[in-house]
Amino acid sequence: MNNLKDKVALVAGGTRGAGRGIAVELGAAGATVYVTGRTTHGSPSEYNRPETIEETAELVTAAGGVGIPVQVDHLEREQVRALVDRIDRDHGRLDLLVNDIWGGELLVQWETPLWKHDLDAGLRLLRLAIDTHIITSHYALPLLIRRPGGLVVEMTDGTKEYNDDNYRDSFFYDHAKSSVIRLGFAQAHELRAYGCAAVTLTPGWLRSELMLDHYGVREDNxxxxxxxxxxxxxxxxxxYVGRAVAALAVDPDVMRWSGQSVSGGRLAREYGFTDVDGSQPDCWRYLVEVQDAGKPADTTGYR
Structure with a gap:
């Protein structure tokens, strides 16, 4: 599967979680993938997690692509500018930008009203979730629009339909994740004249490293x-969401998705890919029809 051979991707925020899954699947399709984040060997971020951008890049290369780790704090404009300048020098092109920068889990005070939430933590969460995406696109898009067919994927949590109808249990989290959806919509409008697309994508209930640790389990159990x-x-x-991004990246008619907010489950039904276990979970439909409806857990018809 070398569908993306000779294509250059930037996965901004690829240290762990969805970003790592996306980077690896792009590698499996043959892409050269720049993996950015704050955590490197010997230089952890405020998360103090063990995952590093070097590990993600190694996984990209092992999957069949070329993984290139670059330490970047996406709130620092000069670091982002230097990153894009490097990609330009190395390749003269950028075919895919994935804005997956986040880093706000430790800052959310769930089910705490705005006036009781730590204000500094909430405002930093918004900067990490929104400003990072804007800064990265500001510097990366001039390189991406040099060729028609470029794609921006804005990663968030929740589809527009779901977030419009549901409060996400935190003023700051709700605002952050809904704002990213609008970032994708706005970029789609501005990129259209250049033959480039922007799509906002959400995974389902992600078995990230953080989530597995939260429940005290591993991927195998x-x-x-x-x-x-x-x-x-x-x-x-x-x-799974990595395969969604790879499917978008190889679709010659990707403009049909531009400006939309979609889930990995919806794209799986459209493109026919599955998760690594062969299943096809449709999380957001399940949340509405089963979990939020107060029904017992039963994935029949949803994966």
Whole structure:
């Protein structure tokens, strides 16, 4: 599967979670993938997690692509500018930008009203979730629009339909994730004249490294977490949303998705890919029709 050979991608925020899954799947399709983040060997971020951008880049290369780790704080304009300048010098092109920068999990005070939430933590969350995406696109888009067919994927949590109808249990989290959807919509409008697309994409209930640790399970025994949270049975690996991005990247008619907010599950039905276990979880439909409806956990018809 070398559909993306000779294509250059930037996965901004590729240290772990969805970003890592996306980078690896792009590598499996043959792409050269610049993987950015703050955590490197010997230089952890405020998360103090073990995952590093070097590990992600190694996984990209092992999958069949070329992984290039670059330490970048996407709130620092000069670091982002230097990153894009490097990609330009190395390749003279950028075919795919994935804005997956986040870093706000430790800052959210769930089910805490705005006036009680730590204001500094909330405002930093917004900067990490929104400003990073804007800064990165500001510097990267001039390189991306040199060739028609470029694609921007804005990563968020929740589709527009779901977020419009549901409060996400935190003023700051709700605002952050809904704002990213609008970032994708606005970029689609501005990129259209250049023959480039922008799509906002959400994974489902992601079995990220953080989530597995939260439930005290590993990927090989993740179903044990259902004893604590039955609806976890709808969860998916980060590779699933990675396959969604890869499918968009090779679609010659990707402009049909431009400006839309879609889920990995919806794209799986459209393109026919599956998660690594062969299943096809449709998390956002499950959340509405089963979990939010108060029904017992049952994935029949949803994966």
């Amino acid at each position: 993740w179903r044990d977490a259902a004893a604590r949270e039955p609806h976890f049975v709808i969860s998916e690996t980060p590779r």
